[in-house]
Amino acid sequence: MSLAKPAMRGLLGKRLRFHLPIAFALSLVAAAAFKYGVTEPRKQAYADFYKQYDTTKEFNNMRDAGVFESVRTTGE
């Protein structure tokens, strides 16, 4: 009929000592995953797009499609 006395103190400290490093590590992992999964590919995609982007050609294509209000289509 004699049980061990349960832990009466330091409960929050014990919980924090266990969970805070894990939380910290997981946050770093989440940030790294977002950086290398999302932002770096996005930056690369933008760089690649503008590497071979011909402004005049695209402008003329859009103009011929008739989307501009200030520039008439060629041939008018």
Next chain:
Amino acid sequence: MLHLTTGRVGCLLSKQAVVALTGSGARMSSHGHHEVSDSVDMSQPMYWDRLDTPLPDRPWKDVLDSTDKSLKQKEKGPWTALSKEEKIALYRLKFNHTYPEMKRPSHEWKTVIGGMFIFFGITGLVVFWQGHYVYPPQPHTFGEEWQAKQIQRMLDMRINPIEGFSAQWDYKNKQWK
């Protein structure tokens, strides 16, 4: 009957609040007073089974018979003289449920999930009826022809050409990638 409904209402609110709502009945075991209705006399110390407040204002059994009284007398002496059964009996005089008994799982979740689905179903019917009887005709911009012209215009304007809309369109072959 009242006990049942208040108990159920208590379950819906919180397990701890049940005590406040359930009046006499299971709460007041061998209590001396005789009440006509099911209401609790709040001017008297109350007993409760709560996980967060472990020591109620009064013990579970107020009215002790002679064996209980003699046990209580023995309790006034050294506790090493008490046997295991006597200690448990003293505990049961003071408390109704142990913590594991208080925390015992119930079948309440089935009621909750079932009620949820019932209300989902009713809401679904309401939404369907509403779609048929309440909504005005759709705007003309929702039509097939207009949508096609809209998509073509978006592609002409090069909407999101890098990672988004126009990036999925193959301008050379005039088709989706």
